[in-house]
Amino acid sequence: MSGRVVVTGIGLVSCAGEGIAAHLAAYASGEAPRTDTTTYAPYPVHPVAPLTLDAQIPKKSDQRQMEPWQRLGVYAAGLALDSAGLKDDARAKAAMHLVVAAGGGERDYAVDGAILTGLREAADPGAYLNERLQNDLRPTLFLAQLSNLLAGNISIVHGVTGASRTFMGEESAGVDALRIAQARIASGQVEAVMVGGSYSAERPDVMVVHELGGFLYKPDYRPVFSRGGDTNGGYVLGSAAAFLVLESGEHAAARGARTLAILAPVANDRVRRSPGSVRASLGRLVGEAGIAAPDVVLSGATGVADLADEEVAGVRAVLPDTRIRATGDIVGHPIEVAAPFGAALAAALCATGEAREVAVISVGHRRGEGVIRVLAA
Amino acid sequence: MTASSARDARGRPLVAVTGLGIVTSLGRGADETWAALTRGRSGIRAISRFPTEGLRTRIAGTVDFLDTDPLVAPLLSERFATVAGEEAIAQAGIGPSFPGALFIAVPPVEMEWPQRRELAEASGEAGEVTYAGLQRAAASRRFDAWHDLFIFGTVADRIAERFDTKGSPISLSTACSSGATAIQLGVEAIRRGEMRAALCIGTDGSVNPESLIRFSLLSALSTQNDPPEAASKPFSKNRDGFVMGEGAAALVLEDADAARARGATILGYVLGCGERGDGFHRTRSSPSGEPVIAAIRAALDDAGVGPDAIDTINAHGTSTPENDKMEALGCAAVFGERIARLPISSNKSMIGHTLTAAGAIEAAVSLLTIRHGRIPPTINYAVPDPALTLDVVAGARDARVSRVLSNSFGFGGQNTCLVFGDEPA
Numbered sequence: 001m002s003g004r005v006v007v008t009g010i011g012l013v014s015c016a017g018e019g020i021a022a023h024l025a026a027y028a029s030g031e032a033p034r035t036d037t038t039t040y041a042p043y044p045v046h047p048v049a050p051l052t053l054d055a056q057i058p059k060k061s062d063q064r065q066m067e068p069w070q071r072l073g074v075y076a077a078g079l080a081l082d083s084a085g086l087k088d089d090a091r092a093k094a095a096m097h098l099v100v101a102a103g104g105g106e107r108d109y110a111v112d113g114a115i116l117t118g119l120r121e122a123a124d125p126g127a128y129l130n131e132r133l134q135n136d137l138r139p140t141l142f143l144a145q146l147s148n149l150l151a152g153n154i155s156i157v158h159g160v161t162g163a164s165r166t167f168m169g170e171e172s173a174g175v176d177a178l179r180i181a182q183a184r185i186a187s188g189q190v191e192a193v194m195v196g197g198s199y200s201a202e203r204p205d206v207m208v209v210h211e212l213g214g215f216l217y218k219p220d221y222r223p224v225f226s227r228g229g230d231t232n233g234g235y236v237l238g239s240a241a242a243f244l245v246l247e248s249g250e251h252a253a254a255r256g257a258r259t260l261a262i263l264a265p266v267a268n269d270r271v272r273r274s275p276g277s278v279r280a281s282l283g284r285l286v287g288e289a290g291i292a293a294p295d296v297v298l299s300g301a302t303g304v305a306d307l308a309d310e311e312v313a314g315v316r317a318v319l320p321d322t323r324i325r326a327t328g329d330i331v332g333h334p335i336e337v338a339a340p341f342g343a344a345l346a347a348a349l350c351a352t353g354e355a356r357e358v359a360v361i362s363v364g365h366r367r368g369e370g371v372i373r374v375l376a377a
Numbered sequence: 378m379t380a381s382s383a384r385d386a387r388g389r390p391l392v393a394v395t396g397l398g399i400v401t402s403l404g405r406g407a408d409e410t411w412a413a414l415t416r417g418r419s420g421i422r423a424i425s426r427f428p429t430e431g432l433r434t435r436i437a438g439t440v441d442f443l444d445t446d447p448l449v450a451p452l453l454s455e456r457f458a459t460v461a462g463e464e465a466i467a468q469a470g471i472g473p474s475f476p477g478a479l480f481i482a483v484p485p486v487e488m489e490w491p492q493r494r495e496l497a498e499a500s501g502e503a504g505e506v507t508y509a510g511l512q513r514a515a516a517s518r519r520f521d522a523w524h525d526l527f528i529f530g531t532v533a534d535r536i537a538e539r540f541d542t543k544g545s546p547i548s549l550s551t552a553c554s555s556g557a558t559a560i561q562l563g564v565e566a567i568r569r570g571e572m573r574a575a576l577c578i579g580t581d582g583s584v585n586p587e588s589l590i591r592f593s594l595l596s597a598l599s600t601q602n603d604p605p606e607a608a609s610k611p612f613s614k615n616r617d618g619f620v621m622g623e624g625a626a627a628l629v630l631e632d633a634d635a636a637r638a639r640g641a642t643i644l645g646y647v648l649g650c651g652e653r654g655d656g657f658h659r660t661r662s663s664p665s666g667e668p669v670i671a672a673i674r675a676a677l678d679d680a681g682v683g684p685d686a687i688d689t690i691n692a693h694g695t696s697t698p699e700n701d702k703m704e705a706l707g708c709a710a711v712f713g714e715r716i717a718r719l720p721i722s723s724n725k726s727m728i729g730h731t732l733t734a735a736g737a738i739e740a741a742v743s744l745l746t747i748r749h750g751r752i753p754p755t756i757n758y759a760v761p762d763p764a765l766t767l768d769v770v771a772g773a774r775d776a777r778v779s780r781v782l783s784n785s786f787g788f789g790g791q792n793t794c795l796v797f798g799d800e801p802a
Contacts, residue, residue: 043512065659097654098654103485103528103529104485104486104487104529107487109507109508112493112508113505113506113507113508114505116493116494116497116506117504117505117506119494119497120497120498120506124428124430125494126427126428126430126586127428127430127431129490129586130428130429130430130431130432130586130590131431133586133587133590134431134432134433134590134593134594137587137590137591137594139594139595141591142591142592142594142595143595143659143660143788145485145487146485146550146552146788146789147485147529147550148550148551148552148787148788148789148791149552149659149788149789151654151789152659152788152789152790152791153659153789155654155655155656155789155790156656156657156658156659156790158656159656160654160656161653161654161655161656161668161790162653162654163652163653163654163672163791163792163793164551164654164789164790164791165549165551165558165562166549166550166551167547167548167549168483168485168486168529168530168548168549168550169529169530169533169534169546169547169548170528170529170530172530172545173529173530173547173548175545176545176547179545180547180562183566183569183571184565184569187568187569189565189568189569204508204509204511204512205488205508207508207512208488208496208508208511208512208515209488209515209523209524209527209528210524211512211515211516212515212520212521212523212524212527213521213524213525214516214518214521215524268544268545269544269545270534270537270544270545270546272538364530366524366525366528366530366531366534367530367534368530368545370545
C-alpha cells in the first residue's frame with residue numbers, strides 16, 4: 001500500500017525572487033539574502049521580491065479580496081501549476097487536492113492604532129470598542145485573515161477544487177502538510193495534491209507576537225548558525241510562499257509529466273522540550289526517514305541558538321560529513337513555509353542533477369521536529 | 378455486532394468509535410447535552426461575557442461554566458477540548474497514555490483586545506498608539522507568556538501533552554467544516570494502518586467582540602435578539618442568519634480490530650468520509666449545488682452505501698438563508714423524492730453554530746442519535762420554508778436509526794460529509 005510519490009511542480013516566491021531558477025541561483029551564490037533593516041526597525045526582514053501579480057492572479061477583484069500573505073501563496077501556487085504543466089488542465093485541477101500550512105492574515109494597522117488610542121479616553125471602553133469595530137473594520141478583511149482562505153483563494157483563482165485542508169501550528173504545520181499529502185498519495189487515498197504554504201513577514205502584528213518571548217533577531221541579518229553569543233539568537237522573518245505538486249508515480253506517468261524528484265515518507269514528531277531532546281529526536285527521525293547518503297542537509301533552523309546547536313549536533317551524530325545549509329540564509333524564516341520551502345528547493349536541486357538525495361530538517365521554535373527525504377527521480 | 382467484518386468492503390480497516398465527549402452551551406458531557414437536545418432546550422442566551430451595547434447581534438450559545446483567565450479564545454478552546462477529551466477517553470477506557478495521534482480543529486488564533494490594550498498602556502506612548510509602540514512593550518519581556526498563548530500550535534500542543542497522544546499533533550482548519558475534517562484525518566490515518574487509534578477533537582471558544590462583529594459585518598448572523606432562544610431557526614422561512622455558539626466534541630476512533638481485541642464497547646462506526654472543494658466564491662456555494670452534491674455522494678460512496686441506506690441527516694443547517702437553501706438543494710439532488718420523507722434536523726437550532734467545533738459536535742450527536750433511536754429536534758421550526766421540501770424534525774422523534782449522514786460546509790469552498798453507522802456497511 002505504499003506507492004511512489006513524485007514532485008512534478010514547484011512554485012517559489014521569496015526575497016530571492018520567483019521561480020525555481022532564481023532560488024537555485026540564490027542557493028548557489030551563497031550570498032546573504034536581501035534584507036530590509038529600516039522599514040520595520042529594529043527588526044530586519046527579508047521582504048518578498050516585487051511580483052507582477054497579474055501574471056498569476058489575472059482579476060484585480062481577486063487581488064483586492066486578498067491580503068499580501070494570500071496573494072503570495074496564490075501566486076506561488078500558480079507557478080507550481082505552471083511548472084507541473086497543469087495550469088490549463090481544468091480537469092486535473094478540479095480533481096487536485098490541497099494541503100496548506102498557514103497561520104492567519106494581516107490586520108488593519110491604522111484601525112487598530114486608532115481604536116487603541118481612542119480606548120485610552122473612552123468613558124465606556126466596551127461600547128467604544130464595539131462601535132469602532134462595527135464602523136471601521138472592512139467586512140472583507142475577515143476573509144483575508146482566515147487561515148483556510150488561502151486554500152479558498154487558490155480554488156477560486158486557479159480552479160484547484162478537489163478539496164482543501166489547512167494545517168495551522170507554525171513550523172510543524174509545514175512538515176505535517178508534507179507528511180499527510182505524501183501519505184495520502186502513497187496509500188492511494190488520493191492521486192494528486194498541491195501542498196505548501198505562504199507567509200508574509202512584512203507585518204508589524206506578527207513582529208509583536210514573535211517579540212513576545214524574545215524570538216526575533218535584531219538589528220540586522222547574520223547567518224543563521226552565527227547568531228549565538230550573549231543572547232540566544234533568534235529569527236529574521238522572511239516573506240515566502242512555496243508549493244509543490246505531488247502525484248502518484250502512475251498518475252504522473254499517465255499524463256506524461258516530468259518527474260522533478262521523489263518525496264519519501266516524512267518523519268516527524270513532537271517531543272517534550274528539554275535540553276538534549278531535540279538532538280535525540282532528530283537522530284531518531286533521520287533514521288526513520290530513511291536518510292542514506294544525502295548530498296546536502298537543508299536546515300530550516302530558525303536561528304534560535306540553543307535549538308540550532310542541538311539540531312547541528314543531532315544531524316552531525318548521524319551524518320558527520322554532510323554539508324548543512326540553512327534555508328534561513330536564503331529566504332529568512334517563513335514559519336509555516338520553512339519546511340515546504342526546504343522540500344521544494346531540495347526537489348529543484350534533484351531535478352537539475354545537483355543532488356541525488358537531500359535531507360530537509362525542521363525544528364520548530366517552540367515544538368515539532370521533522371525530517372523530509374527528497375530523492376532524484 | 379458481527380466479528381467477521383473488521384475490514385470494510387474495500388478491505389480497509391474498519392473505523393470504530395469507542396468514546397465521545399461533548400461540551401456545549403447546554404451542558405457538560407454527552408448525557409447532559411443529549412438530555413437537553415432531545416427536550417428541545419436552547420442554549421442561546423444574551424451574551425454576558427462582554428458588553429454588547431451597540432451591537433446588532435447580542436446573543437450567542439456561549440459556554441459560561443468553564444471560564445479561563447484570561448478569557449481568550451485559545452484558552453477557552455483548550456479548556457473545552459480538555460473536558461471533551463477527558464470524557465471521550467474515559468468512556469473508551471483507553472487512557473491515560475493515548476495510543477495514537479491527535480487531530481484537532483481549532484479556531485484561528487489572534488491576540489485579542491484586552492492584551493492589545495495592555496501592551497498599548499505598557500508602551501508609554503503619549504500620542505497615537507502604533508504597532509511600533511506595541512512592539513516596544515512586547516520587548517519589555519513582561520508579556521512573554523503571551524507568545525505561546527497567541528501562536529497557532531499551542532492548543533494542540535497542550536492537548537497532546539495532556540493526553541500523551543503520539544506523534545505530531547495536527548491543528549487544522551477547514552472553517553465551519555473543521556470538526557468533520559479532524560475526524561476524516563483520523564479515519565484516513567487508521568485506514569492507512571499508521572495507527573490503531575486517533576483522538577479527533579473540534580473545539581471553539583471564540584465568542585468575543587471582534588469575532589462576533591466580523592461575522593456580523595458579513596451579514597451572517599441573526600439579529601433577532603429577543604427572545605434569544607428563538608433566533609436560530611434552520612430551514613424556516615423567516616431564518617435570518619446563524620447564532621454563534623461554543624463548545625467542543627472529542628471522538629476516540631479505533632481500528633475496529635483493536636477495539637474488539639481489547640474488549641472495548643463500540644458506539645458506532647465512521648463508515649465514510651467525503652469532501653469536495655468549491656471555487657465559486659469566498660463565502661457562497663456554487664449556485665448549481667454541485668460541490669455539495671459531490672461531497673455527499675463521495676461520503677456515501679466511501680461508506681459503500683446508497684442514499685437509501687441513510688435513515689436521517691444531521692444537517693449543517695446554520696439558519697442562514699443561503700446555507701439552508703443550498704443544503705436542501707444538494708440533499709434533494711442526492712436523495713431524490715425521498716428527501717421529503719427523510720428526517721433531517723439541525724442541532725444548531727439549540728446550540729447555535731459552534732463553527733470550528735460544529736462538525737465534531739454533530740458527529741457525536743449523530744452517534745447518540747443512533748444509540749438512542751431518537752432524533753433531536755430542530756426547534757423554532759414554526760414557519761416552514763415552502764421552497765425546501767424537507768422532512769424537518771420539529772419535535773424529537775423516535776425512530777430506528779442505523780445510519781446518519783452528517784453534513785458540514787464552510788467558507789472558502791469547504792464541504793465535508795460523514796456517514797456514521799451502528800454496524801459495518
